[in-house]
Each structure stands twice: as structure tokens, then as C-alpha cells.
Amino acid sequence: xxxxxxxxxxxxxxxxxYSITEHAEEELDADRLCALDLERLVAHGFISERQRGxxxxxWKYVLEGPTRAGEWIVAxxxxxPSNTLVFLTVFRL
Numbered sequence: 001x002x003x004x005x006x007x008x009x010x011x012x013x014x015x016x017x018y019s020i021t022e023h024a025e026e027e028l029d030a031d032r033l034c035a036l037d038l039e040r041l042v043a044h045g046f047i048s049e050r051q052r053g054x055x056x057x058x059w060k061y062v063l064e065g066p067t068r069a070g071e072w073i074v075a076x077x078x079x080x081p082s083n084t085l086v087f088l089t090v091f092r093l
Contacts, residue, residue: 002047005061009077009085013042018085024075027090037067038087041075053078060088 012018020028020035028034045065053060060078067073075090 002050002061005079006042006047008079009042009061009063012079012083012085013039017083018087020087021089024087024089031073031090031092033067033073033090033092037073038075038090040068041065041073041090042077042085048074051076064093 018038020038028037041063042065045063047061048064049062051060051062052058058078060076063075063077064072072093073090074093076088078086078088080086
């Protein structure tokens, strides 16, 4: 459904043009995950939902997919105005 956005996210991850918010870093640590798990999620997962962001015209996307160990995780991310992928939060299912 959101294949164009997902392709864009995958390209940003391939070019390492992404950031992880402090909140998402804390959630990664709490669940013993790392940035490589987020990269795998984007590479092999899917967008399950689109949500309105705070700013007008801003969208956030809920991604679901596997970690390196095959566990299922969910992340919320957006593409910033500067064209980088920003991970806002992440959690295990």
C-alpha cells in the first residue's frame, strides 16, 4: 500500500541517512536491540499503518518486521524535511 515510501526508506537506510531519537535509543537498549535490527526491519518488513504527524503535511509510518535474530519488532519512523529517515520509537511484539 505504501510501497513508494518503503522504497524511499530502504534507500535512505542503504545510504545510512537515518537517525534514531533519544527515545528510540532508550527503547532499543531496553529491548536489547541495535541499529542493525532497525536496518533489517526496513529491509525485510512492511508498513502496516500511516499516521498524521504533529506538523501539517507530516506523516509517520508504523513498520513491522523481523530483527537479525528473527524476532518481530515494530518501529515508528518518518522522513524528515531534510530527507533523512528518523526512527521515533521501537518495541518488540
